[in-house]
Amino acid sequence: MADRILEVKDLRTRFHIAEGTVYAVNGISFHLEDGETIAIVGESGCGKSVTMLSILRLLPIPPAEITSGQALYLGRDLFRLSEREMEQIRGKEIAMVFQDPMTSLNPVLTIGRQIGETLRVHLGLDKEAIHQRAIGLLDQVGIPDPAHRLNDYPHQFSGGQRQRAMIAMALACLPSILIADEPTTALDVTIQAQIVELIQRLKEQLSMAVIWITHDLGVVAEMAERVLVMYAGFIVEEARVDELYEDPRHPYTMALLAALPRIDRRRDKHLRSIPGAPPNLLVAPKGCPFAPRCELAFDRCWDEMPPLFQLGPDRRAACWVDVTTGKPF
Amino acid sequence: MVDTTAPHPTSGIAGLRPDELETPPLSLGQLTWRRFRQHKMAIFGSITLLLIILYAFGGMLVFSEAESNAVETGARLQAPTRQHPFGTDTIGRDILARTIYGGQISILIGLTAMLVELIIGVTVGAVAGYFGGKLDSLLMRFTEAVLVIPQIFLLLVMAKYFAQSIPNVRFLGRTFSGSVLVIIFVIGLTTWPYLARIVRAQFLSVKENDYILAARAVGTPTWEIIVRHILPNSIAPIIVSATLSVAAAITLEAYISFLGLGVRPPTATWGNMLEGAYNYVESAWWLWFFPGLLIALTVLSINFLGDGLRDAIDPHSRAV
Numbered sequence: 001m002a003d004r005i006l007e008v009k010d011l012r013t014r015f016h017i018a019e020g021t022v023y024a025v026n027g028i029s030f031h032l033e034d035g036e037t038i039a040i041v042g043e044s045g046c047g048k049s050v051t052m053l054s055i056l057r058l059l060p061i062p063p064a065e066i067t068s069g070q071a072l073y074l075g076r077d078l079f080r081l082s083e084r085e086m087e088q089i090r091g092k093e094i095a096m097v098f099q100d101p102m103t104s105l106n107p108v109l110t111i112g113r114q115i116g117e118t119l120r121v122h123l124g125l126d127k128e129a130i131h132q133r134a135i136g137l138l139d140q141v142g143i144p145d146p147a148h149r150l151n152d153y154p155h156q157f158s159g160g161q162r163q164r165a166m167i168a169m170a171l172a173c174l175p176s177i178l179i180a181d182e183p184t185t186a187l188d189v190t191i192q193a194q195i196v197e198l199i200q201r202l203k204e205q206l207s208m209a210v211i212w213i214t215h216d217l218g219v220v221a222e223m224a225e226r227v228l229v230m231y232a233g234f235i236v237e238e239a240r241v242d243e244l245y246e247d248p249r250h251p252y253t254m255a256l257l258a259a260l261p262r263i264d265r266r267r268d269k270h271l272r273s274i275p276g277a278p279p280n281l282l283v284a285p286k287g288c289p290f291a292p293r294c295e296l297a298f299d300r301c302w303d304e305m306p307p308l309f310q311l312g313p314d315r316r317a318a319c320w321v322d323v324t325t326g327k328p329f
Numbered sequence: 330m331v332d333t334t335a336p337h338p339t340s341g342i343a344g345l346r347p348d349e350l351e352t353p354p355l356s357l358g359q360l361t362w363r364r365f366r367q368h369k370m371a372i373f374g375s376i377t378l379l380l381i382i383l384y385a386f387g388g389m390l391v392f393s394e395a396e397s398n399a400v401e402t403g404a405r406l407q408a409p410t411r412q413h414p415f416g417t418d419t420i421g422r423d424i425l426a427r428t429i430y431g432g433q434i435s436i437l438i439g440l441t442a443m444l445v446e447l448i449i450g451v452t453v454g455a456v457a458g459y460f461g462g463k464l465d466s467l468l469m470r471f472t473e474a475v476l477v478i479p480q481i482f483l484l485l486v487m488a489k490y491f492a493q494s495i496p497n498v499r500f501l502g503r504t505f506s507g508s509v510l511v512i513i514f515v516i517g518l519t520t521w522p523y524l525a526r527i528v529r530a531q532f533l534s535v536k537e538n539d540y541i542l543a544a545r546a547v548g549t550p551t552w553e554i555i556v557r558h559i560l561p562n563s564i565a566p567i568i569v570s571a572t573l574s575v576a577a578a579i580t581l582e583a584y585i586s587f588l589g590l591g592v593r594p595p596t597a598t599w600g601n602m603l604e605g606a607y608n609y610v611e612s613a614w615w616l617w618f619f620p621g622l623l624i625a626l627t628v629l630s631i632n633f634l635g636d637g638l639r640d641a642i643d644p645h646s647r648a649v
Contacts, residue, residue, distance in 0.1 A: 058545055062462070083551075091547030098546070103539040108357075108561045117557075118547045153357075169547055 005209050006032040006177060011069035013054045016062055022281045024050045026233040037210040039224035043278050047233040048213045052179050057086050092122040095170035099182040101162035105154035111165050112150030118172035137168040160191035174206055181213045196222060217260050226314055229253050232279050232289035238316040249317035251294045296321045364641040371637020374630035381627050385432030397426035398595040406613050416615035419605050428619050431597035435579050438513055442578035443571050445517025446524055454528025459536055459555050472522040480519050487515040488590040508593045516578045524570050531563035565643035569635050576631035583624050599624045
């Protein structure tokens with residue numbers, strides 16, 4: 001389809017480490033439409049960030065290896081571009097905001113220089129133009145007194161301000177896709193809300209598509225139109241956001257939702273946690289990775305990984321069991 | 330009724346305007362200077378070094394180079410007198426003038442050898458540390474190969490081998506014998522492996538930081554990542570090591586020249602002034618005392634300066 005700005009097909013990423021091979025991403029496919037916001041949710045270590053870093057080709061190779069797949073950005077396969085062509089995509093077409101603003105800014109360079117870097121690298125502007133643009137960007141992300149603060153070093157910024165500066169850096173060249181890799185995780189709750197709101201506002205202004213990686217289902221409901229649920233390097237469910245909350249089709253999604261505190265639930269009941277831990281990715285996947293923790297699992301789940309069944313438009317789930325009845329299809 | 334017309338305070342904290350409340354933060358340079366000046370030995374070293382440089386380069390105005398090389402056979406081996414405050418050497422040259430011109434050469438050799446070392450060491454270390462893998466293995470094996478050859482042996486062989494092959498050069502209004510260039514390169518070419526290892530170790534740790542990933546994510550080209558992002562974060566140990574290697578180069582030059590394989594006379598260096606003094610250790614102490622003292626003072630001062638710099642710019646590695 002023409003309006004698919006990004007299409008990932010059968011992406012597989014592995015890491016070859018001393019202990020063996022880590023199967024981090026195991027054949028995932030998804031697409032992103034122009035101007036759309038999708039969320040990728042899942043526990044820590046389920047392959048969300050690795051997927052994004054694979055697409056941007058930011059993983060160190062070796063130990064990482066992308067064993068198969070395509071990432072089509074406007075029809076061009078990112079995996080076939082030269083490193084130089086890739087440098088021109090990063091930051092200009094596809095930008096990324098990272099999880100921890102405390103460590104993602106270079107401590108020896110001023111904020112102005114780091115924001116200016118994106119502009120200098122991609123647009124080749126002169127010093128004065130870069131300075132003016134950088135002031136405008138800092139102002140846009142809500143840093144007061146931007147002209148003065150450009151000369152500050154990262155340690156003079158608070159956590160929330162740093163994340164704003166990171167966003168300014170990412171948005172400097174008006175990218176068409178913004179990848180936000182848990183941008184609020186390291187911030188306290190009031191600041192989280194501000195950052196979510198900021199990205200939402202900028203997305204509207206700049207008409208970007210956003211891929212929001214998070215494990216916070218509350219943020220997802222606020223931001224995303226479509227949600228991908230990842231588990232152990234697989235996409236296990238895809239749904240429009242309202243469908244996901246009202247009618248989850250994968251036991252893992254159900255378990256995630258049951259673990260979410262809700263204001264309309266009785267307070268004397270404990271939140272439900274998911275028993276067990278995510279699987280060891282050092283073992284080549286066989287069967288459904290969620291089976292050991294799944295209440296509905298039966299024989300077949302242990303032997304054969306279910307494919308992503310198409311359940312409707314934008315609606316896919318990888319489960320042998322019809323979760324509405326609790327019985328196999 | 331509440332009195333709302335209380336006079337606005339004009340003194341104390343409340344009387345300050347908003348912009349007066351904020352103390353401007355110290356810049357990185359100011360912070361470094363504040364730590365450096367607490368290091369008394371480093372201050373002593375800097376002042377001594379400054380005086381020595383002033384002596385070697387200011388002395389040009391008092392004595393001409395011709396005077397420092399002027400042979401006066403009638404005045405051989407004279408003890409310090411009013412006319413020759415530091416005495417004269419075995420062929421009657423004035424030792425004071427020779428320590429001045431020799432000092433210039435020794436200091437210049439120290440600085441330029443450090444530059445050569447810096448260029449090779451930083452390049453090799455940065456490339457090995459950043460790219461890793463096979464390139465790293467290759468470069469590090471080469472570095473180790475250079476390291477396992479005893480340095481003095483390598484220095485002597487190279488000095489002897491290249492000694493006559495380089496023509497004289499003019500610089501700073503003086504003519505330097507080609508042997509000076511040979512010594513500079515020989516020292517530079519044998520000392521860089523230590524620096525390369527330091528730089529590689531720094532690069533290995535700095536490149537793992539999130540901000541390097543973030544810089545790559547905005548499309549910063551590789552060489553800019555190396556030069557603009559990793560190098561400034563690795564600069565402290567490099568500066569310290571470079572400073573100390575100036576002292577090491579001066580010592581090495583003295584060593585080679587003392588063995589007669591260094592800078593050729595008549596060009597004086599502190600090192601080759603010692604060469605002739607060997608046979609007169611007891612009978613003519615002034616032959617070795619003045620150049621020896623200057624070498625010792627210079628090396629000591631640079632080492633103190635290096636210590637102070639390390640404490641000032643690299644607080645993490647502060648020696649306890």
